[in-house]
Amino acid sequence: MIKVKKLTAPDLNWSEKAYLPNIFKGMGITLRHMPKKKFTVQYPEEKWVPRPGYRGAHRLNKDEQGRIKCVACEMCSAACPSNCIHIIGGVSPWDDREKYPVVFEIDMLRCIYCGMCEEACPREAIELTQIYDFAAYSREELVWDKEKLLAQFEVTKNNDYYETHTPKVVKATAVNPND
Amino acid sequence: MSDAAYNLKTDRTILNFGPQHPATHGTLRLVLELDGEVVVSAEPHIGYLHSGFEKLGEYKTYNQWVTLSDRMNYLSPLCNNIGFAQAVEKLIGMEIPERAKYVRVILAEMSRIADHMVWLGTHALDIGAFTAFLYGFQARELLYVIFEHTTGARLTTSYTRVGGLFRDVPHDFKEMTYNFLNYFPGVLKELHGLLTRNRIWVDRTRNIGYLSREDAIELGVTGPTLRGSGVEYDVRRNFPYLIYDRLDFDVPVCDDGDVYSRYLVRMEEVAQSMKIIKQCIDDLPDGPVSFFDQKFALPEKEKVYDTIEGLIHHFKNIMPGHGFEVPKADIYDATEAPNGELGFYLVGDGSHKAYRLRVRPPSFVNFSCFPHISKGAMVSDVVAILGSLNVIAGELDR
Numbered sequence: 335m336i337k338v339k340k341l342t343a344p345d346l347n348w349s350e351k352a353y354l355p356n357i358f359k360g361m362g363i364t365l366r367h368m369p370k371k372k373f374t375v376q377y378p379e380e381k382w383v384p385r386p387g388y389r390g391a392h393r394l395n396k397d398e399q400g401r402i403k404c405v406a407c408e409m410c411s412a413a414c415p416s417n418c419i420h421i422i423g424g425v426s427p428w429d430d431r432e433k434y435p436v437v438f439e440i441d442m443l444r445c446i447y448c449g450m451c452e453e454a455c456p457r458e459a460i461e462l463t464q465i466y467d468f469a470a471y472s473r474e475e476l477v478w479d480k481e482k483l484l485a486q487f488e489v490t491k492n493n494d495y496y497e498t499h500t501p502k503v504v505k506a507t508a509v510n511p512n513d
Numbered sequence: 514m515s516d517a518a519y520n521l522k523t524d525r526t527i528l529n530f531g532p533q534h535p536a537t538h539g540t541l542r543l544v545l546e547l548d549g550e551v552v553v554s555a556e557p558h559i560g561y562l563h564s565g566f567e568k569l570g571e572y573k574t575y576n577q578w579v580t581l582s583d584r585m586n587y588l589s590p591l592c593n594n595i596g597f598a599q600a601v602e603k604l605i606g607m608e609i610p611e612r613a614k615y616v617r618v619i620l621a622e623m624s625r626i627a628d629h630m631v632w633l634g635t636h637a638l639d640i641g642a643f644t645a646f647l648y649g650f651q652a653r654e655l656l657y658v659i660f661e662h663t664t665g666a667r668l669t670t671s672y673t674r675v676g677g678l679f680r681d682v683p684h685d686f687k688e689m690t691y692n693f694l695n696y697f698p699g700v701l702k703e704l705h706g707l708l709t710r711n712r713i714w715v716d717r718t719r720n721i722g723y724l725s726r727e728d729a730i731e732l733g734v735t736g737p738t739l740r741g742s743g744v745e746y747d748v749r750r751n752f753p754y755l756i757y758d759r760l761d762f763d764v765p766v767c768d769d770g771d772v773y774s775r776y777l778v779r780m781e782e783v784a785q786s787m788k789i790i791k792q793c794i795d796d797l798p799d800g801p802v803s804f805f806d807q808k809f810a811l812p813e814k815e816k817v818y819d820t821i822e823g824l825i826h827h828f829k830n831i832m833p834g835h836g837f838e839v840p841k842a843d844i845y846d847a848t849e850a851p852n853g854e855l856g857f858y859l860v861g862d863g864s865h866k867a868y869r870l871r872v873r874p875p876s877f878v879n880f881s882c883f884p885h886i887s888k889g890a891m892v893s894d895v896v897a898i899l900g901s902l903n904v905i906a907g908e909l910d911r
Contacts, residue, residue: 336758336760336761337762337763338764343774350710353713356710367648385662387683389666409831409832412831415578448669449671450577453811454811
């Protein structure tokens with residue numbers, strides 16, 4: 335049942351009209367917050383660890399034999415809303431597939447990290463990882479080629495990139511404002 | 514004041530308020546004509562954040578456009594995702610699974626709370642109350658953790674797809690939601706304690722920016738601004754969608770029509786949203802979250818890997834120039850976003866892209882009442898009035 339609820343503005347009593355009592359009441363609320371645990375994360379020293387399923391930087395997956403999984407079907411670049419994936423396919427050197435990507439580039443500056451490439455991939459070849467801090471000094475560095483994307487697979491395959499790369503991490507599940 | 518002094522001829526001052534002003538929340542520009550400290554007229558200049566989302570709707574497929582809807586109202590992106598997906602589903606005439614409906618309602622109400630917390634924090638900050646901002650943002654952070662775990666991103670959620678959701682909620686979604694529901698009433702109590710009966714807050718907001726019931730209806734404003742003027746209109750109540758007609762909650766209305774009454778309405782809405790989330794999470798059904806008719810939604814990944822039919826449907830859905838097709842028809846469908854009625858007008862031309870995509874953003878229409886209600890106010894009240902409307906520039910200019 336959706337009902338309508340009439341609200342009326344409250345009338346202030348004499349102590350509320352006198353400013354001071356209410357100021358102390360407000361300060362009391364603030365004081366109660368002071369002994370609580372700090373809520374903020376001290377960023378470069380501490381880092382937030384997103385869960386698996388977070389949509390961060392991409393990686394290209396490898397199969398058991400260490401070969402690239404991608405078959406250059408270009409589904410990801412077709413699904414991409416920001417047209418940031420550039421693929422040139424070539425004849426595969428292996429017998430079990432016909433094509434493989436000769437060039438596979440992602441422009442990380444154009445990318446909007448929507449995850450539609452991952453959704454569109456029929457071979458589990460492209461995946462988004464939990465990495466969110468990959469700033470660079472030039473635009474060229476942020477156009478990631480095949481080698482860079484495959485190297486990302488090596489550092490993220492155990493889902494512990496932040497645990498192994500930062501001195502202190504903050505787990506998402508550890509955030510409890512009631513402490 | 515003596516008559517002589519009153520009749521003294523004075524020049525009017527033109528004051529540029531924005532586009533780079535800390536209290537405009539986004540690139541808004543107001544040209545104020547002042548007589549001393551009193552506003553004679555206010556003229557909003559919009560378009561500084563124009564990004565062509567509507568035009569892009571003619572070039573992107575329906576599912577691709579969901580990513581753009583995130584960027585419209587950047588305080589509650591999930592509400593935009595849900596509104597858009599629902600309009601396309603209605604155009605196709607598709608019924609989404611029950612679980613997807615429940616999850617959509619929960620997430621829409623959560624983003625309503627997050628939106629109102631940012632609104633309250635920045636609004637109070639503009640008027641001079643800093644503390645409410647910090648507590649509101651801390652509560653919002655907990656919601657953003659839930660969004661991050663559910664959708665994979667904090668802001669650019671892109672969570673809905675035509676026919677349901679992009680993926681199921683995480684296994685501990687219920688636990689996180691209950692955790693939030695236990696924590697949040699305390700925050701709300703604190704915020705009420707800091708502001709509602711505070712003399713300074715009341716003096717700054719009572720009888721400021723008065724919008725009468727008739728004017729509100731004539732100007733077409735919606736959402737808390739309209740309900741703050743005493744009109745009982747809420748899309749969730751008047752044109753129920755998803756599962757709102759099965760839920761038990763109140764639509765808050767306040768007759769005063771000033772900044773304070775909009776504050777009361779929004780604070781009560783937050784409490785009602787919690788009531789809605791509680792009801793939905795208690796009986797969240799199991800089942801699929803997407804409409805796995807392979808003509809419209811991508812098939813499950815296992816089918817794609819293992820069966821040729823799955824692979825064909827998968828390719829057919831994504832390949833350029835294929836996609837799913839919508840009928841040659843047009844539709845207007847609205848949902849209740851945190852700021853008011855968020856409508857989408859879609860014209861389908863039988864292909865996989867829209868012929869025309871028009872958004873009816875609540876901020877744009879609500880902002881049109883600004884010159885009217887700021888007439889006669891003091892310069893310092895302009896900030897309070899602007900804050901009470903919660904104008905989001907991304908949505909205003911699209």
